[in-house]
Amino acid sequence: MHARIMGILAAAVLLIPACAHGPRAVGSDALFQISTINALMLGVYDGDFTCGQLLQHGDFGLGTFNGLDGEMVVLDGKVYQVRADGIAYAVPDKTGTPFAAVTRFDRERVEALSAISNIETLEKEIARMAGNENAFHAIRIDGRFAHVKTRAVPKQEKPYRPLVEVTAHQPEFELHDVEGTIVGLWTPQYAQGLNVAGFHLHFLTKDRSRGGHVLECSLVTGTLAIDTCLDFRVLLPDNNEFKAADLGQDMSEQIRRVEK
Amino acid sequence: MHARIMGILAAAVLLIPACAHGPRAVGSDALFQISTINALMLGVYDGDFTCGQLLQHGDFGLGTFNGLDGEMVVLDGKVYQVRADGIAYAVPDKTGTPFAAVTRFDRERVEALSAISNIETLEKEIARMAGNENAFHAIRIDGRFAHVKTRAVPKQEKPYRPLVEVTAHQPEFELHDVEGTIVGLWTPQYAQGLNVAGFHLHFLTKDRSRGGHVLECSLVTGTLAIDTCLDFRVLLPDNNEFKAADLGQDMSEQIRRVEK
DSSP states (O other): OOEEEOOGGGOSOEEEOOOOSSSOOOOSOEEEEESOHHHHHTTOOOOSEEHHHHHTSOSEEEEEOGGGOSEEEEETTEEEEEOTTSBEEEOOTTOEESEEEEEOOOOOEEEEEOOBOSHHHHHHHHHHHHOOTTSEEEEEEEEEEEEEEEEOOOOOOSSOOOHHHHGGGOOEEEEEEEEEEEEEEEEOGGGBTTBOSEEEEEEEETTSSBEEEEEEEEEEEEEEEEEEEOEEEEEOOOSHHHHHSOTTSOOHHHHHHHHO | OOEEEOOGGGOSOEEEOOOOSSSOOOOSOEEEEESOHHHHHTTOOOOSEEHHHHHTSOSEEEEEOGGGOSEEEEETTEEEEEOTTSBEEEOOTTOEESEEEEEOOOOOEEEEEOOBOSHHHHHHHHHHHHOOTTSEEEEEEEEEEEEEEEEOOOOOOSSOOOHHHHGGGOOEEEEEEEEEEEEEEEEOGGGBTTBOSEEEEEEEETTSSBEEEEEEEEEEEEEEEEEEEOEEEEEOOOSHHHHHSOTTSOOHHHHHHHHO
């Protein structure tokens, strides 16, 4: 993997490129994913992997929990569960997850950010810095936010409804003048159906007490770090719900409605 | 992974299912892939991994070589290169590959096959036995074939043309009354763009002298073995051609034309 450090405020730029000679080494910097977004969209809300297993493959990422019980934020090697009350809870290793993606976060490229007024502008800044839209990127923004609007999916009971129905009635939260961290992923368009193509951002306050899936935000000041992943690994569930799901359909429009 | 042995001619059936209690272990039985089919479709014919590296992650699979120099068959831990003359050549470890997928083949399920008159019927038999269309499957058929029609893509020179143009003028080969092995993959529909959704079958004669990408076949008698992979790993190229390619487009129709 590359190790690049970009100077604060586009000042001194130090590049330490990977050796480009000879065949590439097979690195350990994988984005490790459990199940697929299409399965989650269709109501496959119970998985056969635990958060403890997830942490063996990464210290940074996002997802959800069995029964769709809230938004997962994995940060600095800890798993946080933002439940439908907007509160972030610690998670025992044995808690199950039906969908999540993590990596061992390397601060490959770091850049200071000044005021950014909305999520679209923030995403443009990240895309500019990330550069390679055909790679996966893990995205970390530590900063002070003027405003963060989040949601957290509420725990479901069987029979499970599709995700697009659940998020139509989701609890939403407004946080103002708050310090915290955005934990996000960029997924290439060609992997739509496996994960959410484009940006997928979760949030956790600096005191690790609140957060959720980011719907809108404005930044006062912060630091953006990007870890590019050229190694993408997916573990598929071994259960009947996953086997029977009609995963081949194009769910791009429903995913857009669920994510925004 | 499951270990299942299904009796010859649907006679005695012995099932050894995986333990379904508690969280699932993260297995080592991955389907390990280099690059994506969409990149290959768009003419990204040079990769930054070698066949030697590929063999570290599997002993069974298929792909192609740098410059699109023929069809790759990986069988029993050896890489064979079926070039545009229809002949299978041994491959040095240092040979590069722009697209390939391999696994460590386990004979999880084995079944005898009797006469099958065409590729469509063969694929239906495999699908019936594989069962889970949302998983990846490695497929091995050892047998005597009445007929196998193959093709082998010819080595390209820069500037590279898209794959759909190359295969419009591909060398094709007819093999009659021949013993050999089909080396194939099933990719779920949701992973179209990453690999070829559906079946992708290559062939190698028993004496390892000829083969190619299977366009048609009829079987006299044989043995079908399936290895289901619930762990899918993709390594993306780290080169400018891959970064710049418009990989997000739906190339399903072009892929169908290239493969059949």
